[in-house]
Amino acid sequence: MPPSDFTRRNVLATGTAGLALAQAVKADTYQSDPKLPPAETDRPAAADPLHGYVFFSTAEASFIEAALARLIPKDELGPGAVEAGVAVFIDRQLAGPYGQGDHFYLKGPFPKSEPTQGWQAPKPAEVYRQAIPAVERYAKDSAGASFAQLSPEKQDTVLKALESGDAKLKGGVEAKTFFALLLQNTMEGFFSDPLYGGNRDMAGWKLIGFPGARYNNRPYVLRHGERYPLPPVAIGGRPDWSRS
Template sequence: MFFSQEQFAVANAAAERIYPQDDNGPGAKALGVAFFIDHQLAGEWGFNGREYMSPPFYVGEKTQGYQGRLRRRELFEIGLKEIDNYSQTKFSKGFAELAAEQQDEVLKAFESDEVKLTTISASGFFRTLRSATLEGAYSDPLYGGNIDMNGWKMRNYPGNQMSYVSVIDKEFTKIAPSSLQEHMATH
């Protein structure tokens, strides 16, 4: 919806290194995290639709997050391109083609601001990417990530139940997750 094929490949590979598949369950690729991020960037979140975006812009405190004129979609366009550029410079390959250890090295360089960018903060972009990755792993599948509710299943999270009346007076009950998609389809 928003990403080019190249941007999607970088986002998909980076998200998988941030949230890798392991013995606990699927990683970001299997959960569709890059699709979630793509859909979010195509919508209000990507346009910073409900945020004040007029100057003057001051350097914010770390707790305030990004304070600038660029929209999230522009941050991702720049950030993903810079991840690929840094990978090309350091390893002579695009980020998606690197070995997992090399991808980790690139992401850590961004996280620690070892990479000096002129347009955006490398660590600020990494934090935004990491946050979006976690949101994609645990959001309702309605939004494109958390495929088959597998992120929720790993956490024993029941999702969006319409009611707990049948189990409220019982001891702890494990409930199969339910998505908003399921409720929308039945109503």
């Protein structure tokens, strides 16, 4: 921030923001005797396994599914993002605390910021909601059809324009911001625990050889040059846990 911006107004505003922050943050503290009843182990909140979208409208879902099929396509190596349930993962994320920006400080002031200052856009759910219609308009204007109707090659052209920022979206959302968020969420969905809706049948982990959620791999640490013998396991287990 240049010295000329260092005004009394800015200082006061920042101070107010600091106060608001101090009120909003509530930390869990453990006293000297941690009362942690064993049965109350933190149980992760699993995604609702029922099919159907909670956040996305039909039109939004049609764009998301088409875009996911290009970001991680199904190929000879295995299922792609669509087959692995990534659309459901993103849908549940956007409907939940992440999409609602619960992890962000979302109050003013909103001075002009630097890219190094972190997230500078509305909450993630809002970014998707504003960007998808704008991208659809861009697709119609530049390629002549809604995104899902385009050929894979033309879809890639649109996505590349979003990624580079060459596409100018109407409605105030930056194309680069949206693309970066979509790509990030797609990877998260493809590699997160299947409990959260994506990475179905541990497809993402099988692709890269990730062994999953075992707490301790000590027996294998010193066994160099050998293949890790165990199949991947998710928080909810693996097929071998149940009798076939």
